[in-house]
Amino acid sequence: MNKHLLTLYITGQTSRSEIAIANLRHLCAEELRDEYEIKIIDVLENPQLAEDEKIMATPTLIKELPAPIRRIIGDLSDKEKVLLGLDLRRRK
Amino acid sequence: MNQEKSSLTVEKLKTGIEGFDLISNGGLSKGRTTLVAGTSGSAKTVFSCQFLAAGIEKMDENGVFVTFEESPLDICRNMSGFGWGIADWEGQGKWAFVDASPDPDIETIEAGGYDMGALLARVEYAVNKVKAKRLVFDSLGAIFDRFSDRTIVRGELFRITASLKKMGVTAIMTAERAEEYGDIARFRVEEFVADNVVIMRNVLEASKRRRTIEILKFRGAYHQKGEYPFTIMPDEGVIIIPLSAMELVHSSSTIRITSGNKELDNICNGGFFRDSIILVSGATGTGKTLVATEFIGGGIDAGERCLLLGFEESRGQLFRNADGWGRNFVKMEKEGKLKVYCEYPESASLEDHLIAVKKMIDEFKPDRVAIDSLSALERVATVKGFREFVIGLSAFIKQKEIAGLFTAVTASLMGGTSITEAHISTITDSIILLRYVEMYGEMQRAITVLKMRGSMHDKAIREFNIDGQGLHIGKSFRNVTGILSGVSQQILPEDAGRVEELFK
Numbered sequence: 001m002n003k004h005l006l007t008l009y010i011t012g013q014t015s016r017s018e019i020a021i022a023n024l025r026h027l028c029a030e031e032l033r034d035e036y037e038i039k040i041i042d043v044l045e046n047p048q049l050a051e052d053e054k055i056m057a058t059p060t061l062i063k064e065l066p067a068p069i070r071r072i073i074g075d076l077s078d079k080e081k082v083l084l085g086l087d088l089r090r091r092k
Numbered sequence: 093m094n095q096e097k098s099s100l101t102v103e104k105l106k107t108g109i110e111g112f113d114l115i116s117n118g119g120l121s122k123g124r125t126t127l128v129a130g131t132s133g134s135a136k137t138v139f140s141c142q143f144l145a146a147g148i149e150k151m152d153e154n155g156v157f158v159t160f161e162e163s164p165l166d167i168c169r170n171m172s173g174f175g176w177g178i179a180d181w182e183g184q185g186k187w188a189f190v191d192a193s194p195d196p197d198i199e200t201i202e203a204g205g206y207d208m209g210a211l212l213a214r215v216e217y218a219v220n221k222v223k224a225k226r227l228v229f230d231s232l233g234a235i236f237d238r239f240s241d242r243t244i245v246r247g248e249l250f251r252i253t254a255s256l257k258k259m260g261v262t263a264i265m266t267a268e269r270a271e272e273y274g275d276i277a278r279f280r281v282e283e284f285v286a287d288n289v290v291i292m293r294n295v296l297e298a299s300k301r302r303r304t305i306e307i308l309k310f311r312g313a314y315h316q317k318g319e320y321p322f323t324i325m326p327d328e329g330v331i332i333i334p335l336s337a338m339e340l341v342h343s344s345s346t347i348r349i350t351s352g353n354k355e356l357d358n359i360c361n362g363g364f365f366r367d368s369i370i371l372v373s374g375a376t377g378t379g380k381t382l383v384a385t386e387f388i389g390g391g392i393d394a395g396e397r398c399l400l401l402g403f404e405e406s407r408g409q410l411f412r413n414a415d416g417w418g419r420n421f422v423k424m425e426k427e428g429k430l431k432v433y434c435e436y437p438e439s440a441s442l443e444d445h446l447i448a449v450k451k452m453i454d455e456f457k458p459d460r461v462a463i464d465s466l467s468a469l470e471r472v473a474t475v476k477g478f479r480e481f482v483i484g485l486s487a488f489i490k491q492k493e494i495a496g497l498f499t500a501v502t503a504s505l506m507g508g509t510s511i512t513e514a515h516i517s518t519i520t521d522s523i524i525l526l527r528y529v530e531m532y533g534e535m536q537r538a539i540t541v542l543k544m545r546g547s548m549h550d551k552a553i554r555e556f557n558i559d560g561q562g563l564h565i566g567k568s569f570r571n572v573t574g575i576l577s578g579v580s581q582q583i584l585p586e587d588a589g590r591v592e593e594l595f596k
Contacts, residue, residue, distance in 0.1 A: 020204075050210045072203050079203075
């Protein structure tokens with residue numbers, strides 16, 4: 001299995017940010033075992049990074065690797081959709 | 093009471109867009125958000141870019157452009173035709189983009205609750221980076237199209253507007269409209285976005301495009317009401333033509349100037365007034381161009397600068413005509429006293445003609461202007477558009493305190509009025525009618541001064557003829573009635589005498 005590189009953009013330490021982080025960690029541990037790396041970027045601290053990546057909504061999860069690049073917005077509470085977005089589930 | 097009054101006077105931010113500051117009584121509400129709504133192709137993006145460009149060029153105020161549709165590169169390219177060096181300004185830290193344009197390669201999935209915190213953070217970052225005073229959001233509809241949950245988008249836009257207010261930037265948000273006369277904007281954004289609404293229209297009227305701008309509401313501030321025509325010019329952008337917003341400040345002069353014809357001066361009690369508008373109306377061939385030519389010639393003889401605008405005949409024809417009446421236009425132009433400008437009415441829209449004429453008047457600084465003929469311009473416009481053109485032009489000429497002579501063609505050979513007259517007669521200070529009169533199986537010409545504001549004038553209808561020296565006014569048609577209506581009738585000399593007795 002290819003290693004997953006995932007970047008999560010959040011806006012400050014809000015409850016929504018925390019839910020998203022927890023959801024992501026939980027899901028990765030369950031589905032990807034050790035084959036992943038998570039980067040968390042707070043756009044309030046790094047607005048230029050958000051500008052470069054054209055992030056509009058937060059939280060936004062970007063799957064940088066493996067290709068293709070995919071974006072998932074929201075607090076990741078809809079697990080099935082997240083798995084679909086990360087190509088860990090076949091599309092119907 | 094005092095408090096109420098002060099809350100009614102919202103401070104304005106001068107936009108620097110020609111005409112807009114006039115119709116908005118000083119600009120956009122400072123520190124507030126204004127919604128600019130329009131159908132696709134109504135020049136919303138041009139207007140918004142100009143708002144920022146004018147800020148940088150004229151007011152030394154930097155701007156942020158948040159784009160949801162076109163990429164920054166496309167905007168730079170599309171706007172370069174207006175002479176705005178956006179890319180340079182970006183380099184100098186005067187202009188910043190927040191690029192929220194869609195990327196077709198990236199697929200986005202929604203999984204759970206979200207907000208627009210990142211967008212807001214980017215906007216705040218850009219505003220702080222260039223110390224922006226102005227901001228543009230182009231366009232709101234595009235945000236709605238990108239996210240499935242409209243309630244979230246609404247709430248977030250509301251939050252963004254509120255924080256823009258806190259940052260103290262004056263903002264424009266654009267929004268799409270489905271039709272020219274209907275809902276203000278899609279998704280009813282006007283309800284939560286802005287206290288101020290401006291509508292831009294691009295209406296198809298009798299197969300002609302007519303652009304207008306209207307300030308629908310400015311909460312707590314005064315503005316001019318109704319639609320104002322505007323045009324888009326290369327190197328300049330949006331130019332709004334304020335018509336009724338023009339103040340009637342022109343002073344009235346009592347100085348008389350010559351019409352270029354002694355006999356005509358006589359029946360006008362010594363000539364036209366310095367800053368008056370004269371309408372010469374008549375059927376084709378009655379001598380309108382001659383009156384215009386003499387008007388120009390008379391001005392040049394008096395050492396004035398003259399501008400002749402021909403919309404009917406070519407330069408060659410106008411010069412030959414003038415030559416035939418003993419006026420040498422070639423020499424006058426060489427001496428720099430005269431400028432003759434000929435253009436087909438169809439070569440541009442009426443708004444563009446108006447701006448071209450205004451520009452020429454500003455540059456050449458003539459003492460008198462003649463237009464031959466105004467009615468030729470009727471062809472290229474709707475009735476409404478033509479009326480606005482005439483009013484706009486007359487007001488401009490009066491403001492410059494120069495004399496203007498317009499000719500108008502009547503539709504019928506005998507009698508009748510022209511549409512031009514109907515629109516212009518109340519604006520003009522003097523009206524001269526030229527008419528054909530049928531007498532004893534022969535066509536004669538008649539001239540009369542119908543009105544002359546602020547002056548006595550000869551009330552008689554006089555015959556006149558044209559020869560190599562120009563126009564010669566003769567005696568009055570004493571025993572003919574119905575000349576102006578086109579149904580002339582002989583009356584007996586005794587009857588004429590009796591009528592005269594009655595009015596003595």
